[in-house]
Amino acid sequence: MVVKNTPLIAQYLSVKQRVPDALLFFRLGDFYEMFFEDAEVGARVLDIQLTSRSKDGVPLCGVPYHAVDPYIAKLLRAGYKVAICEQGQADGKAKGLMPRQIVRVITPGTVGEEMVLTAAEKSYLVAVVANEATGGYALAALDVSTGEFIATLVQGEATLREEIARLQPREVVVVAPDEKLKAILKDVEAPFTALDPEHYPPERARDALARRFAAAASSLDAAVAIAAGVNLVYLEETFGHDLAHLEPPRMYRAAEYMLVDETSRRHLELVTSSDGARKGSLLSILDETITATGARTLANWIVYPLLGRDAITARQDAVEELFDADLGGEIADALKRIGDLERLAGRLGALRASPRDCLRLSQALAAVGALRNALGAFRSAMLRELGSALAPEPELAARIAATLSDEPPVNARDGNVIRAGYSDQVDELRSLASGAREVIAKLESSERERVKISSLKVRYNQVFGYYIEITKAHLERVPSDYERKQTLVGAERFTTPALKELERKILSAESGLKELELQLFSRLLRDLQAMSARILETARAVGEFDALASMAKVARRRGYVRPRINAGLRIRIRDGRHPVLEAGMRPGEFVPNDLDADPDTRQLLLITGPNMAGKSTYLRQVALIAIMAQMGSFVPATEAQMGLVDRVLTRIGARDELRRGE
Numbered sequence: 001m002v003v004k005n006t007p008l009i010a011q012y013l014s015v016k017q018r019v020p021d022a023l024l025f026f027r028l029g030d031f032y033e034m035f036f037e038d039a040e041v042g043a044r045v046l047d048i049q050l051t052s053r054s055k056d057g058v059p060l061c062g063v064p065y066h067a068v069d070p071y072i073a074k075l076l077r078a079g080y081k082v083a084i085c086e087q088g089q090a091d092g093k094a095k096g097l098m099p100r101q102i103v104r105v106i107t108p109g110t111v112g113e114e115m116v117l118t119a120a121e122k123s124y125l126v127a128v129v130a131n132e133a134t135g136g137y138a139l140a141a142l143d144v145s146t147g148e149f150i151a152t153l154v155q156g157e158a159t160l161r162e163e164i165a166r167l168q169p170r171e172v173v174v175v176a177p178d179e180k181l182k183a184i185l186k187d188v189e190a191p192f193t194a195l196d197p198e199h200y201p202p203e204r205a206r207d208a209l210a211r212r213f214a215a216a217a218s219s220l221d222a223a224v225a226i227a228a229g230v231n232l233v234y235l236e237e238t239f240g241h242d243l244a245h246l247e248p249p250r251m252y253r254a255a256e257y258m259l260v261d262e263t264s265r266r267h268l269e270l271v272t273s274s275d276g277a278r279k280g281s282l283l284s285i286l287d288e289t290i291t292a293t294g295a296r297t298l299a300n301w302i303v304y305p306l307l308g309r310d311a312i313t314a315r316q317d318a319v320e321e322l323f324d325a326d327l328g329g330e331i332a333d334a335l336k337r338i339g340d341l342e343r344l345a346g347r348l349g350a351l352r353a354s355p356r357d358c359l360r361l362s363q364a365l366a367a368v369g370a371l372r373n374a375l376g377a378f379r380s381a382m383l384r385e386l387g388s389a390l391a392p393e394p395e396l397a398a399r400i401a402a403t404l405s406d407e408p409p410v411n412a413r414d415g416n417v418i419r420a421g422y423s424d425q426v427d428e429l430r431s432l433a434s435g436a437r438e439v440i441a442k443l444e445s446s447e448r449e450r451v452k453i454s455s456l457k458v459r460y461n462q463v464f465g466y467y468i469e470i471t472k473a474h475l476e477r478v479p480s481d482y483e484r485k486q487t488l489v490g491a492e493r494f495t496t497p498a499l500k501e502l503e504r505k506i507l508s509a510e511s512g513l514k515e516l517e518l519q520l521f522s523r524l525l526r527d528l529q530a531m532s533a534r535i536l537e538t539a540r541a542v543g544e545f546d547a548l549a550s551m552a553k554v555a556r557r558r559g560y561v562r563p564r565i566n567a568g569l570r571i572r573i574r575d576g577r578h579p580v581l582e583a584g585m586r587p588g589e590f591v592p593n594d595l596d597a598d599p600d601t602r603q604l605l606l607i608t609g610p611n612m613a614g615k616s617t618y619l620r621q622v623a624l625i626a627i628m629a630q631m632g633s634f635v636p637a638t639e640a641q642m643g644l645v646d647r648v649l650t651r652i653g654a655r656d657e658l659r660r661g662e
Helices: 007-016 036-046 069-077 157-167 179-185 202-212 214-219 222-238 262-268 282-286 292-303 309-323 329-338 341-349 355-375 381-389 394-403 424-434 436-451 472-477 497-530 532-558 579-583 615-630
Strands: 023-028 031-035 059-064 082-087 100-106 125-131 136-143 148-154 171-175 192-195 457-461 465-471 483-487 491-495 564-566 571-576 593-597 639-643
Touching: 007 023, 007 100, 023 036, 031 036, 036 059, 036 069, 069 082, 100 222, 125 157, 125 179, 125 222, 136 157, 136 222, 148 157, 148 222, 157 179, 157 262, 171 179, 171 222, 192 222, 202 214, 202 222, 214 222, 262 615, 282 292, 282 532, 282 579, 282 615, 292 341, 292 532, 309 381, 309 532, 309 564, 329 355, 329 532, 341 355, 341 497, 341 532, 355 381, 355 394, 355 497, 355 532, 381 532, 394 497, 424 436, 424 497, 436 457, 436 497, 465 472, 465 497, 472 491, 497 532, 532 579, 571 615, 579 615, 593 615, 615 639
Parallel strands: 023 082, 125 171, 171 192, 564 639
Antiparallel strands: 023 031, 031 059, 082 100, 125 136, 136 148, 457 465, 465 491, 483 491, 571 593, 571 639
């Protein structure tokens, strides 16, 4: 039997055809509804009630529109895309259904909302393109929440997999992947999106990149330009075109960093422990950052240890100076007030910042000035360079403070956004709107006097507007100019021409006030958007300083020393300790040990002993010390010196949990 679709379901199916690979959130009044297969998936993943329409038996489930973020976050974490379909305003002439259209498609790699993102982790969208000229691959990674845009060329399938795993993307996109590329990426632990080659031809990708970043596009390898362009087009189609905070694609070479393959990263528990939690990892020991930007920077340094001696030395010099510095007080207070300036700048660049975000920016910029003053006292080249990169923008901060009220709402449409005294028009409308209570009180008093009814009331509700209420005991005194509006059990409600005019003025003032405040806020937001790239530079300098300060605090508290990096190949560690295991034990309980390896005299070390003798601890300890040294950190030892290590390979056969004492 064929069931004829209702007009609403027909409209839904028409919209759904445009986003077949996304769960469609279809706005119906105060809810986003899902129908058919989307409803079955949504109910299962979100753990909400699956029901059906009584008219046609169509499966459905829904979530409230005003509290939708947690539901979207849960679906994205499960690897699904979400298309938001809003209902428009009817023009008053058309009959039937409200018009509806898709306003945004949210995918795991193109989300910028704070509730969905993890503060201490980057959120990369990665595009992969085969490089026909070399037989390798081009890879572009873009984080819409911070504007970071990086790209690289890799050779070989294993290297491609390793680099994607190191980036830990939220989503990977590929244009028309062939079977070979599908096989390469099938084990990548991220949602995978195959794009239609007719919709994403190479010419479109290159043109999109050239329009946005002409200088960068002309200098990039052809395959890299296509990968970066695919990323950009996909982001614009899902997130939107207001992306002023995106930086031009920056090339990097994987060979510039120590290679720690995915298996070794997992066994060494660099950023997560074996159960996927942060606790028990090297990151959890080294991270005493105050800002989320600093936490993300530190995690990136752990995954990408340096191979350049000058760069390592610059970080070590900074950590050494900070080792003896007072990192509490003014510096800690400034970092707390700055907060996650990087993602705040991202919201500004995408025109998605709230009035509270803008006020927070003003407060953060004031704190940037305090941090810059504090950094002026340091001598190391890196700290002075970071200090000079901090731009407090006092004029911008002053403008925000002068424009916005002390306690603005989250939504600019809610009113009370603009500070009193900033705009004469706002002040005038606000005076009229806020003075309505006094005006109504005067009207109530005068009407009581005129009709001689002391119990007469002038009130307001959202359904009937303003009205005069008179109890039935006094109805014989109602004057002829009163118009009946509503009948109650014990009273009648009326209006008058004068009350109608007063209502029109008050409601007009309230709506006009909100519209004017929204216009003024939008103008401010546009001006802030133009500054988002500059603010991002400041945010990244803050993040690097915070990461350096964290390493210095940990080194001082845990008794770490500065390792000496030389041009040789010998590795010598005296009284080395496992940083994670030591942190979970009582002071002095961990027994330190030495290592002396040299390709000329002691090229191979054979470690023997019974189960639970500490062989795995020793192996991992040496690897972790090498990684810490080349990320610029001090290390857990009495003395350490080594040449540059270009790769760490660690594989532990039997599963063990060192931090749990297993």
